[in-house]
Amino acid sequence: MDSIIEVSGITKVYQKRKTKEKIQAVDNISFQVKRGEIIGLLGPNGAGKTTTIKMICGLLKPDSGQILINGVDNEKHRLRALTHISAVLEGSRNLYWRLTVRENLEYFAGNRGVSRKNVASRVEDLLQKFRLKDKETELVNRLSRGMQQKLAIAVAMLADTEVILLDEPTLGLDIETGYEVREILKAIAKEENRTVIISSHDMDVIQDICERTIIINQGKVVTDDRIEDLLKLFEVRSYTITLGEHLNEKQEHLIKERFLDYQYESNRIQPKLSVELLKTEDIYQLFDILKLNETPVEAIDREIIQFEQVFMKIVKGETTNGVDQVKSQSV
Incomplete structure (x- = not known):
């Protein structure tokens, strides 16, 4: 073509x-x-x-x-x-x-x-x-x-x-x-x-x-x-974890320190933690933080990301050096 x-x-x-x-x-x-x-x-x-x-x-x-x-x-x-x-x-x-x-x-x-x-x-x-x-x-x-x-x-x-x-x-x-x-x-x-x-x-x-x-x-x-490739690149890095208990102060501090893009919904009976991982193996760091207080994990879901989210992350520079960096880290 x-x-x-x-x-x-x-x-x-x-x-x-x-x-x-x-x-x-x-x-x-x-x-x-x-x-x-x-x-x-x-x-x-x-x-x-x-x-x-x-x-x-x-x-x-x-x-x-x-x-x-x-x-x-x-x-x-x-x-x-x-x-x-x-x-x-x-x-x-x-x-x-x-x-x-x-x-x-x-x-x-x-x-x-x-x-x-x-x-x-x-x-x-x-x-x-x-x-x-x-x-x-x-x-x-x-x-x-x-x-x-x-x-x-x-x-x-x-x-x-x-x-x-x-x-x-x-x-x-x-x-x-x-x-x-x-x-x-x-x-x-x-x-x-x-x-x-x-x-x-x-x-x-x-x-x-x-x-x-x-x-x-x-x-x-x-x-x-x-577009299909962009969605895949970002999708594999986005996870939502449903917790059985709330995080303590130390855990919240460590998550804030180690994960630049995260969201913690603490105002729920079962709190939810959403994180974006630069590398898929970074999820083990998250588990280590949860293990500090033996925080129960009720569910782990990979987030279904929409292209609008991908677009906003790219134009805001949230991928640091753009998509090339994301690609190199996912290889």
Whole structure:
């Protein structure tokens, strides 16, 4: 599987208005996206993610570095490069609100040089697939947020580009429509071999849809890995121990001293202690502490960690030197 997008050493510096202060929004970012992948492009607010997205879409020029889309430099040959990618920006901004659902599809097809006659069967297919057929004569400004979002994605698909970039595709949707959009996106990649890049703050969506994630923080790529592998790495280190008695002061002090990430729920009939281990063998240290007062252990459970927890730990730097350190310690 070859790469459809290659981002190589891109940087972007902004100068604050009315001052000489410069802000490094993107700092030497590099990554690749393979054909047919569904990836999450993530980052907290101010991390440089939005700037990176705009540079991929050709809305901003990098100060240095290169972006290739299907082998075409999107700065030197912008229009040719952008024929391979379509984007759905947050807020359904790629729709005309005073046109109907069908008119939007036909209009944007015409923008790409395709006649209404030639696109008719494709429009019909998309109306059915996105369950918009009964709304085809409705003005977009009268549609629900969910209907507008589905139409925006349908417009992007109509372009038949190899890459679709989606910014917050499920933002503000009700639960039912949100799950419907998820299934549509999965089908896009699986059935049509499209490459889908999703930027979202909804980590459940990323965990459900994406195979791989690229996390940007403070202008740099801090993680580029398969979501399944990230979940496994963190899951094996997280344990919850149900105790038959409360810990004494000495035990609490030793746990606080030896385990940087722990939580002790003492206000329960059966107290619970949750710990994260840098190495799985560190659990023996914990048992030694419990043995000091012969504290009974009622149950040991490996925590089922969600991707949102993984994301927060990575961007907060709670993995010390990032995922590479976690990997080296788990080998």
